[in-house]
Every structure is written in structure tokens, then in C-alpha cells.
Amino acid sequence: MTLIEIIIKPFKLDEVKENLEKIGIKRFYAQEVKGHGRQRGHTELYRGPKYEVYFLPKILIKVVVPDKKIKKTIDAIMKSARTGRIGDGKIFINNNIIQVVDIRTGKKMNDNNIQSRFRKKINSIEE
Secondary structure, X not given: OEEEEEEEOHHHHHHHHHHHHHOOOXXXXXXXXXXXXXXOOEEEEOOOOEXXXXXXXXXXXXXXXXXXHHHHHXXXXXXXXXXXXXXXXXXXXEOOOOOEEOOOOOOEEOHHHXXXXXXXXXXXXXX
């Protein structure tokens, strides 16, 4: 299993969500964050005086995918999040997930358990 963390512009969230759902990724987390990279913020006017905004609003999406879906997931994100301008965001890929623990039940799942569990759910839905 691989954890993919994506930082995107806020107005791209719906488009990214739709593309992830099209490739079968229905579970992920999104949160509002602030940061800056090469953009370095910008200057705004508010009731006369100028002030510098150093941290820009972004969305951080976290999704865990099977290793065989990494390329498809990245392609879907790139297709939907890219505007071609500075500040489009970044994709961080961390494939060191060894185990997942369900908080409610305490059940521990490794890569094989997780994939087979999702396969069973998908097969039962398709029938």
C-alpha cells in the first residue's frame, strides 16, 4: 500500500475528487492548509494599506492506494489539478505503509488483508 499526499489549489478539489472516483478511489481525506513555495505569497490592499500574504490557501489530500494503482492515481491527479501556472501543487508518494489498524475494532491489516477486503466489497457490489 502507498500513501499519496497531494497539495493542490482549493478550486481544483472537486475536479480531483471526480477523477479519483472515476478510477475507483472513493476514500480519501482533504483538509485546508496554508503554505508557500515559489509563489512566495502576494500583496493585497485592505481598506487602504497594503499587506503581504505569505501563506496561501491550499488543499491537502491524503489517499492510500494499492501499489498497482499508483500510476493511474497520479495520472488522474495530474490531469485534473494542473493549470500550468506556478502554485499548482505537489504530489508526495510514500510507499512505506506496513500496516493499517482499524480504530473501532482494533483489527490489524497488512497489504494483502486490505486488498482482499476491498476486492470482496467490490465483488459483492458488482453482483
